[in-house]
Amino acid sequence: MIDRRPAVALNVVMLGPPGAGKGTQAERFARSHDLPKISTGDILREAIHADTQLGRSAKATIYAGGLVGDDVMIGIVRERLGRSDARRGFVLDGFPRTVVQATALDEMMDGRGPLVIVDIRVPKEVLLRRLAARRICGTCGVNAQVDWMTSCGNCGGELVHRKDDNEAIVAERLTVYDRQTKPIVEFYASRPTFRAIDGNQPPDSVAGAMEAAICHASKVTGEARA
Numbered sequence: 001m002i003d004r005r006p007a008v009a010l011n012v013v014m015l016g017p018p019g020a021g022k023g024t025q026a027e028r029f030a031r032s033h034d035l036p037k038i039s040t041g042d043i044l045r046e047a048i049h050a051d052t053q054l055g056r057s058a059k060a061t062i063y064a065g066g067l068v069g070d071d072v073m074i075g076i077v078r079e080r081l082g083r084s085d086a087r088r089g090f091v092l093d094g095f096p097r098t099v100v101q102a103t104a105l106d107e108m109m110d111g112r113g114p115l116v117i118v119d120i121r122v123p124k125e126v127l128l129r130r131l132a133a134r135r136i137c138g139t140c141g142v143n144a145q146v147d148w149m150t151s152c153g154n155c156g157g158e159l160v161h162r163k164d165d166n167e168a169i170v171a172e173r174l175t176v177y178d179r180q181t182k183p184i185v186e187f188y189a190s191r192p193t194f195r196a197i198d199g200n201q202p203p204d205s206v207a208g209a210m211e212a213a214i215c216h217a218s219k220v221t222g223e224a225r226a
């Protein structure tokens with residue numbers, strides 16, 4: 001097998017509103033580059049499922065479409081990035097979601113190599129359509145394509161609607177995105193490692209655009225260091 005892992009750590013942050021395809025694309029990219037995909041939404045859903053203290057305290061906020069506190073989220077990501085499998089890079093999905101989190105991530109990146117930021121852009125009406133159709137596995141939590149799958153391709157579990165994908169909560173999540181998360185696009189936009197890509201195309205095309213964008217952004221940082 002060809003080792004596609006780069007000599008310099010490949011640290012990727014995926015930005016984009018709910019339904020943009022961050023999770024799917026993060027999973028794909030992480031798998032093909034042998035990097036851990038770190039999804040804060042998945043971590044929180046697992047905590048709810050396991051009924052841990054974190055899960056119990058975050059549940060109401062998540063099901064109302066709000067954001068879990070910055071200190072909690074920063075602590076979770078700091079701990080996760082400290083594990084050995086993240087040393088050669090990672091793909092972050094769902095973090096940062098506020099400027100406070102983005103600032104904390106910059107501090108965590110000290111000495112770890114550059115951060116490549118990919119912003120997936122999708123029109124709002126497409127997001128609404130996708131979120132209404134989205135199903136996840138009730139057992140392992142992976143996303144499913146409802147139009148052609150009847151059970152989870154990963155574990156065979158039953159496909160269910162995500163509790164926070166109902167109409168009212170989706171509206172709140174998109175409002176929260178505009179108010180609290182969109183400002184981090186500005187926070188990152190002037191960096192040479194920032195790339196925006198069109199998420200309103202078939203998943204294979206988005207994956208190709210992402211691969212090219214990340215490859216290009218990594219070269220920029222390589223040249224800057226040379």
Ligand code: AMP
Pocket residue numbers: 018040041042044061062063065066067068069073093094095096097101164173
């Ligand atoms: P996601 O699966 O990324 O859409 O996340 C689901 C929910 O988890 C969000 O609507 C938030 O309530 C919570 N969440 C996930 N990541 C974060 C984060 N970085 N900061 C605050 N809340 C988060």
